Amino acid sequence: MRAVIVAVGVAFIVSLFCTPIAIKVFTRLKAGQPIRTDGPAMHQGKKGTPTMGGVVFILATVIAYVAGHLALTTLPDLQIAQVEPTITALVLLGLMVFSGAVGFLDDFLKVRKRNSAGLNKRGKLLGQILVGAVFGVVALYFPSTMTDSTGRATNTETVGSTTLSFIRDIDALEVSKVGAVIIFIFVVMAATNGVNLTDGLDGLATGASVMVLAAYALIAFWQYRHWCADPSYTQPYCYSVRDPLEIALIAGAAAGACVGFLWWNTSPARIFMGDTGALGLGGLIAGMAMSTRTILLLPIIGGLFVIITMSVVIQIISFKTTGKRVFRMSPLQHHFELAGWSEVNIVVRFWIIAGIGVAIALGLFYSEFLANMT
Numbered sequence: 001m002r003a004v005i006v007a008v009g010v011a012f013i014v015s016l017f018c019t020p021i022a023i024k025v026f027t028r029l030k031a032g033q034p035i036r037t038d039g040p041a042m043h044q045g046k047k048g049t050p051t052m053g054g055v056v057f058i059l060a061t062v063i064a065y066v067a068g069h070l071a072l073t074t075l076p077d078l079q080i081a082q083v084e085p086t087i088t089a090l091v092l093l094g095l096m097v098f099s100g101a102v103g104f105l106d107d108f109l110k111v112r113k114r115n116s117a118g119l120n121k122r123g124k125l126l127g128q129i130l131v132g133a134v135f136g137v138v139a140l141y142f143p144s145t146m147t148d149s150t151g152r153a154t155n156t157e158t159v160g161s162t163t164l165s166f167i168r169d170i171d172a173l174e175v176s177k178v179g180a181v182i183i184f185i186f187v188v189m190a191a192t193n194g195v196n197l198t199d200g201l202d203g204l205a206t207g208a209s210v211m212v213l214a215a216y217a218l219i220a221f222w223q224y225r226h227w228c229a230d231p232s233y234t235q236p237y238c239y240s241v242r243d244p245l246e247i248a249l250i251a252g253a254a255a256g257a258c259v260g261f262l263w264w265n266t267s268p269a270r271i272f273m274g275d276t277g278a279l280g281l282g283g284l285i286a287g288m289a290m291s292t293r294t295i296l297l298l299p300i301i302g303g304l305f306v307i308i309t310m311s312v313v314i315q316i317i318s319f320k321t322t323g324k325r326v327f328r329m330s331p332l333q334h335h336f337e338l339a340g341w342s343e344v345n346i347v348v349r350f351w352i353i354a355g356i357g358v359a360i361a362l363g364l365f366y367s368e369f370l371a372n373m374t
Contacts, residue, residue: 004221007068007249008256014060015260019053023264023271026050031111049269052107054277057257058100061284062093064253072245087142088243091135091159092250092287098135099192099283102127103275118275125189131283132188136160136181139290144229144242155229157242160184165293167368168239184290187298191289192282194305197312197331199278202267204333204347206258208304208354209281213255215301215358216288219365220247223292226369237372239293247291254284267344297364303357304350308332 026032032048069085105127106119119127139160162180164173175183199205224244227233241247258281264270273281289298299306311332318326327335336346 001221003068003071003245004217004249004252006071007064007253010067011057011060011064011253011256012260014063015057015257016263017260018060019056019261019264019271022053022056023050026052026271031107034110034114046269049272051111051272051274052104052276053261053265053271054100054103054273054275054280057254057261057273057277058096058280060257060260061096061250061254064256065089065093065250068249068253086243086246087138087144088159088246088291089250091139092247092284092291094138095131095135095188095283095287096254096280098131099128099188100276100280102131103192103196103277103279106279107274107276128189128192128279129185132185132286133181135287136184136188139184139287140177140180155242157229157240159242160290161293164295166296167365168293170296183295184286187289187295188283188286190309191286191298191302191305192279194302194309195282195285196275196278198305198308198333199273200331200333201337201343201347202269203262203265204350205278205281206262206265206273207347207351208302209285210255210258210262211351211354211358212285212302212305213251213258213281213288215362216285216292217248217251217255218362219292219294220244220251220288222365222369224248235373237369241291241293244292247288250284251288254281267347294365297361300357300364301361303360304354307353311335 027050031050031052034047102119102124106124110118140158140162143158144155160180161169162175162177163169163171164175164183195205195209198208220241221244223239223241224230225233226235226238227244228238228240230238261273261277265273285298285302289295289301294301308331311327312330314326315330318324328338329335333346333350337343
């Protein structure tokens with residue numbers, strides 16, 4: 001727990017104090033956010049606000065991960081596999097950094113062209129597929145080599161699983177490794193685009209991501225305390241995952257970094273996360289679902305992202321089939337803007353929806369544990 005707290009604190013401080021520096025740097029570089037001409041009229045006042053702020057909390061998360069590991073070295077009672085950097089960290093941080101890199105390219109092109117077009121849809125899609133494929137393969141082909149004092153293997157789990165999961169792996173839903181990689185690519189695409197579509201109002205995606213990442217930190221730490229690979233854990237019911245403490249540390253660090261960023265990103269935002277931050281967070285969240293073996297729980301934990309994504313899907317299908325729009329504008333938050341809701345009201349109410357999804361998911365996770373312990 002000490003290492004997780006250290007990581008959260010370091011990430012928060014780095015993000016809180018480095019974001020104003022990023023604001024000055026991006027302002028000086030004239031890296032202002034272009035605003036869509038077909039978007040809500042009230043957004044035109046945000047034109048020129050610095051973007052690409054996701055660079056700050058991605059960097060803060062990586063720094064906090066290192067700090068968390070320095071704290072772990074002071075706890076000699078931990079298993080060495082949890083003290084040294086692991087493949088799990090490589091996958092999770094890699095997903096965040098390289099998904100963020102795809103978003104950074106998109107933001108850079110928007111700023112350079114001085115319009116909201118950025119990277120074309122095919123290029124962005126290819127980038128998401130490539131990132132998902134590379135880290136999906138790493139997650140499924142590198143098992144843990146954790147052993148006990150006698151040299152016997154105590155954990156041979158991979159970061160990902162060839163079995164679909166809800167609260168844990170569902171044995172009846174096993175697929176091949178290739179199939180598992182394809183599924184993970186889909187999860188990465190869904191999560192990155194879901195967060196990206198939600199990032200339309202000041203602080204909306206940042207606040208929702210804090211809740212989702214905090215939930216994964218709790219889930220992963222609970223798995224660590226009831227871990228099948230822990231030789232001191234004697235209860236029959238445990239979680240077969242790889243490196244749960246690593247997952248908790250990274251999830252906590254990312255949540256803390258987002259809170260620090262939210263200080264400057266809340267309405268009226270002085271900086272936007274841009275696609276850099278939205279895609280980075282989406283990639284990390286997808287990795288959290290895979291590594292904690294809760295892929296089918298992700299639509300509930302990230303319920304707000306699902307609702308907003310579905311509003312876009314519904315709008316497109318309705319317009320192409322009937323020529324009529326279901327919403328005044330999609331994504332959903334813009335529909336309520338045009339209905340007369342203030343930006344702050346929309347953000348706070350959508351945060352409540354995000355919190356309800358997280359609460360339901362955590363309730364399902366814990367109730368499954370209680371049901372199997374009685």
